[in-house]
Amino acid sequence: MMVRIMPDRLQCLAMALGPTARRRRLGAHLAELRENAGLSFAEVGEHMGASPQTIRNWEKGQASMKKMELAALMDLYDAPHEVRQTLEDARREGSKRSWWSTYRLPEWFKPYVGLETDAALVCNFEQELIPVLLQTEDYARAIHTSGGHITDPEDVEKRVAARMQRQRRLLDKDNPLELRAVISEAALYRKVGGRKAWSEQLEHLLALGERPNVMFQVIPYEAGAHASMASGFTVLSFAEPTDPDVAYMDGLLGGHVIEDNSDVTLLKNLFDELRSSAMPQRESIDLVREIAPGQP
Known part of the structure; x- marks a missing residue:
């Protein structure tokens, strides 16, 4: 037939x-x-x-x-x-071959990068760090060199370069990637890379927060326990309705893409709960401005 x-x-x-x-x-x-x-x-x-x-x-x-x-x-x-x-x-x-094939990324991470490259919307929650797509080069480098077991020294610069390449879609004039991020207040105070790198990171966060396609919200300390105390995660959505949403989670030993519809839906709902616990965008920007050295 x-x-x-x-x-x-x-x-x-x-x-x-x-x-x-x-x-x-x-x-x-x-x-x-x-x-x-x-x-x-x-x-x-x-x-x-x-x-x-x-x-x-x-x-x-x-x-x-x-x-x-x-x-x-x-x-x-x-x-x-x-x-x-x-x-x-x-x-x-x-x-x-994909653009990331020359960046020596771990095999377990490549499927996620491919999906993120084609996504229309990224929803990301981070507890201890500034979200990857909002990081400066020095901040990203400090993360990759913070422990000998994390990244091979020969791969550090390629990993940092790949991270910067991923961020370019936020600045695309014709079809910018939409980013919705929820950040723990603790990440704002953690001086990753030293005081200078930390200060520049907060200034970079403020600049990106003014873009119409970037929204970040901070969960303040006073919010207490929130919906995802155990780990961060990411949910990707795509422009084509026939492309189902996917999620991603990682840890010290690697990460994995989540495609099961029920699991992805659970994480989407979890992200909505986190946003409801977080400060609004403008108040979040004001908080970063208060913390950042040298900001008026």
């Missing part, structure tokens, strides 16, 4: 997207084709000579495909020519 994907959905793959977004949307189309064909992961895997998990990974956009593998799937699903060509274009683009 021939199955079809709606033309407007195919057009989404023609948009200017990064490799990660293209793999995710390619995967979504593959899932639709498989479901329309009434086939299970096991049945497709048997036909392809692959495991059911491999098929799942393709549909989640977590693994690249070879041209012959996609062609074999298209034959199995009896996909029409226009679908085959569009999905092959997406597969080819999704297999290209």
